[in-house]
Amino acid sequence: MMKKISLTGIKPTGDLHIGNFFGAIKPALELAKEYDARYFIADYHALNSMKNPKELNAVIRKVAAGWLASGLDPEKVIFYRQSSIPEVFELTTMIMAFTSKGLMNRAHAYKAAVQENNQKGDDPDAGINMGLFTYPVLMAADIILFDSDVVPVGQDQVQHIEMAQDIAQSVNANYGKPVLKVPSAAVQESVAVVPGLDGRKMSKSYGNVIPLFAPENILQKTIMRMVTNSQSVEEPKDPDTSQIFLLYKLFADNEEQSAFAARFRAGGMGWGDAKEELFRVVNCKLSPIRERFDSIIADIPALDKILEQGAAKARPIAAATVKRFRKAAGID
Ligand code: TRP
Numbered sequence: 001m002m003k004k005i006s007l008t009g010i011k012p013t014g015d016l017h018i019g020n021f022f023g024a025i026k027p028a029l030e031l032a033k034e035y036d037a038r039y040f041i042a043d044y045h046a047l048n049s050m051k052n053p054k055e056l057n058a059v060i061r062k063v064a065a066g067w068l069a070s071g072l073d074p075e076k077v078i079f080y081r082q083s084s085i086p087e088v089f090e091l092t093t094m095i096m097a098f099t100s101k102g103l104m105n106r107a108h109a110y111k112a113a114v115q116e117n118n119q120k121g122d123d124p125d126a127g128i129n130m131g132l133f134t135y136p137v138l139m140a141a142d143i144i145l146f147d148s149d150v151v152p153v154g155q156d157q158v159q160h161i162e163m164a165q166d167i168a169q170s171v172n173a174n175y176g177k178p179v180l181k182v183p184s185a186a187v188q189e190s191v192a193v194v195p196g197l198d199g200r201k202m203s204k205s206y207g208n209v210i211p212l213f214a215p216e217n218i219l220q221k222t223i224m225r226m227v228t229n230s231q232s233v234e235e236p237k238d239p240d241t242s243q244i245f246l247l248y249k250l251f252a253d254n255e256e257q258s259a260f261a262a263r264f265r266a267g268g269m270g271w272g273d274a275k276e277e278l279f280r281v282v283n284c285k286l287s288p289i290r291e292r293f294d295s296i297i298a299d300i301p302a303l304d305k306i307l308e309q310g311a312a313k314a315r316p317i318a319a320a321t322v323k324r325f326r327k328a329a330g331i332d
Pocket of ligand 1: 009143153
């Protein structure tokens with residue numbers, strides 16, 4: 001039996017951190033076991049918000065190298081850049097004809113931007129480009145183009161998937177046959193919430209992240225900066241309410257976890273010692289990933305070749321979808 005198809009869109013933003021690793025990268029890579037898994041770097045989406053060419057160029061490579069270093073196997077899955085697939089734009093234009101403007105008006109990201117403008121007393125559309133406004137159409141094209149059955153997303157992206165469903169269904173209803181595959185969302189609810197340095201969810205916008213590929217000394221400094229309470233060294237501590245222990249659990253095996261928890265409860269371990277132990281396990285797990293990352297990023301032509309080879313696998317699939325649609329539409 002043919003495997004179902006999963007598609008993961010990767011937005012190139014900033015340096016990857018361990019929240020990305022456990023919350024997004026790891027669960028997405030797991031998909032390759034069950035699905036015919038496809039992954040792409042959404043570089044045209046990123047253009048909406050990143051206008052500095054150097055920065056965008058660097059971030060595309062970094063995020064690609066990051067996923068490869070984390071275990072994405074380009075031989076087993078399809079891994080490509082959105083911008084290498086011109087059919088994305090053909091399909092975007094075609095599905096525009098089946099997308100009501102009202103649907104776009106209701107998109108959360110657009111609505112939030114308008115609301116912010118209104119609050120500031122600005123023109124409602126100030127600073128909003130058509131890329132942002134039509135983002136859901138481009139995303140629908142990303143998905144539909146590759147006959148995706150499931151799209152793993154966080155809760156914040158569910159509306160986008162519903163829009164892609166709406167659009168594919170309108171096309172199919174119009175032609176009275178299944179021209180485009182209607183995707184479904186696989187909402188990732190059970191994935192770990194990774195606590196940041198201050199105990200809140202690890203997020204770039206909170207400035208509380210532990211970077212995934214930082215050199216060892218920076219990693220150590222970052223971990224030593226974690227916020228703790230004023231309990232003394234002697235006091236017994238509760239591991240389950242400490243973000244040091246919660247992070248530790250992501251990296252350590254069961255035996256290490258119980259031993260560390262026992263040291264918390266016994267008292268006599270200060271926060272400084274606890275952080276040193278956390279650093280030890282984190283560094284041990286991240287060192288091989290960091291080394292792979294460093295070697296991938298040191299050879300950009302080789303990295304680009306991997307992405308090009310991925311695009312070469314992706315394009316015939318994309319071309320077939322567009323051809324099918326053009327035929328159904330009478331533009332063949
Ligand atoms: N919008 C997604 C995000 O912000 C990225 C994305 C773009 C995507 N196109 C996609 C995700 C297609 C899944 C499928 O994270």
